[in-house]
Amino acid sequence: MTVQPTTATAAPAADGPPLRLGTRRSALATAQSGMVAEAVARSTGRRVELVEITTHGDTSRELLAQIGGTGVFVSALRDALLAGTIDFAVHSLKDLPTAAPEGLALAAVPLREDPRDALVARDGLSLDELAAKCVDAPARIGTGSPRRTAQLNAWAAEVGARIETVPIRGNVDTRIGYVHSGELDAVVLAAAGLNRLGRLGEATQILDSTLMLPAPGQGALAIECRADRPDLVAALAVLDHAPTRAAVAAERALLAALEAGCSAPVGALAEVQRGTAGAAGAESADELLLRALVGTVDGTSVVQLSVTGAFGSAVASEQTAAALGRELAARMLAGGAAGLMGERAL
Numbered sequence: 325m326t327v328q329p330t331t332a333t334a335a336p337a338a339d340g341p342p343l344r345l346g347t348r349r350s351a352l353a354t355a356q357s358g359m360v361a362e363a364v365a366r367s368t369g370r371r372v373e374l375v376e377i378t379t380h381g382d383t384s385r386e387l388l389a390q391i392g393g394t395g396v397f398v399s400a401l402r403d404a405l406l407a408g409t410i411d412f413a414v415h416s417l418k419d420l421p422t423a424a425p426e427g428l429a430l431a432a433v434p435l436r437e438d439p440r441d442a443l444v445a446r447d448g449l450s451l452d453e454l455a456a457k458c459v460d461a462p463a464r465i466g467t468g469s470p471r472r473t474a475q476l477n478a479w480a481a482e483v484g485a486r487i488e489t490v491p492i493r494g495n496v497d498t499r500i501g502y503v504h505s506g507e508l509d510a511v512v513l514a515a516a517g518l519n520r521l522g523r524l525g526e527a528t529q530i531l532d533s534t535l536m537l538p539a540p541g542q543g544a545l546a547i548e549c550r551a552d553r554p555d556l557v558a559a560l561a562v563l564d565h566a567p568t569r570a571a572v573a574a575e576r577a578l579l580a581a582l583e584a585g586c587s588a589p590v591g592a593l594a595e596v597q598r599g600t601a602g603a604a605g606a607e608s609a610d611e612l613l614l615r616a617l618v619g620t621v622d623g624t625s626v627v628q629l630s631v632t633g634a635f636g637s638a639v640a641s642e643q644t645a646a647a648l649g650r651e652l653a654a655r656m657l658a659g660g661a662a663g664l665m666g667e668r669a670l
């Protein structure tokens with residue numbers, strides 16, 4: 325792993341040494357880190373310097389698959405935090421393991437953007453249109469995600485569409501490239517990733533969450549620093565968005581509890597339902613709606629349930645949300661999810 329300073333972000337006042345933000349080199353990571361660097365510079369008045377963290381995974385794609393996907397990047401950034409070579413790091417929340425890391429604080433979970441998945445298909449087509457056009461041969465849809473594969477297959481069975489899911493890997497540009505080259509009819513990607521790269525315009529359909537539940541944490545970012553730096557934790561906390569933090573707490577608590585009980589692909593989405601301020605005495609409180617799905621990759625067995633819980637705006641809502649996630653996981657395991665074992669290998 326090499327650490328090298330790259331660009332610096334302009335700030336209103338350079339007070340003290342710059343804060344070092346560790347980032348991966350990929351276009352998505354650089355875009356996310358750049359956005360957060362600007363927000364931190366604005367809110368703290370400190371200069372923020374991007375420090376590029378390079379791992380083996382950045383130089384070899386084969387190696388990346390072998391050494392465990394995105395986990396390797398998360399570990400490299402966390403090692404740099406603990407070693408003190410960077411001050412804070414930005415992760416895609418959905419790439420973070422559910423276990424809380426020793427010595428580090430989740431200083432902020434900023435406002436989440438669109439958590440849904442997006443279709444990038446040839447000729448501007450939607451999933452329905454694609455299925456209608458592909459009658460002689462199945463529509464070839466690329467995704468490396470068991471969760472997306474499971475839900476695409478479940479949708480196809482339901483509407484009688486002929487599709488073939490094709491496992492693909494690589495960054496956003498590589499994956500969209502399979503459609504432009506004609507190798508695939510479509511690919512499925514996170515809308516948030518496309519948006520952060522300024523490429524949401526290439527999406528031909530935003531997939532409704534009733535058709536495709538996103539990954540737990542999708543569309544949200546995690547800002548992490550050392551737990552033994554309370555001043556920095558407090559400064560970064562300005563970027564925290566409590567409803568997003570509570571929503572992802574519910575989704576990740578559910579995921580952690582399901583991981584203990586089954587290994588099938590998981591989709592989950594928690595949304596704050598704003599209460600209504602009706603006539604005196606008739607107003608309803610805010611609630612958190614958590615929906616989740618566990619299925620086999622072939623889409624033939626799916627367990628899908630939802631639960632609604634009270635949602636306050638206090639810090640306590642994070643714990644309440646996590647409890648809601650565990651409750652739903654238990655109900656899903658009891659409702660058949662525990663039987664969907666060993667499907668993640670596909």
Ligand SMILES: NCc1[nH]cc(CCC(=O)O)c1CC(=O)O
Nearest residue numbers: 416418513514516517542543544
């Ligand atoms: N698995 C890689 C990854 N991690 C986060 C995102 C998208 C951005 C996000 O969800 O915040 C992506 C790309 C994708 O799934 O299309």
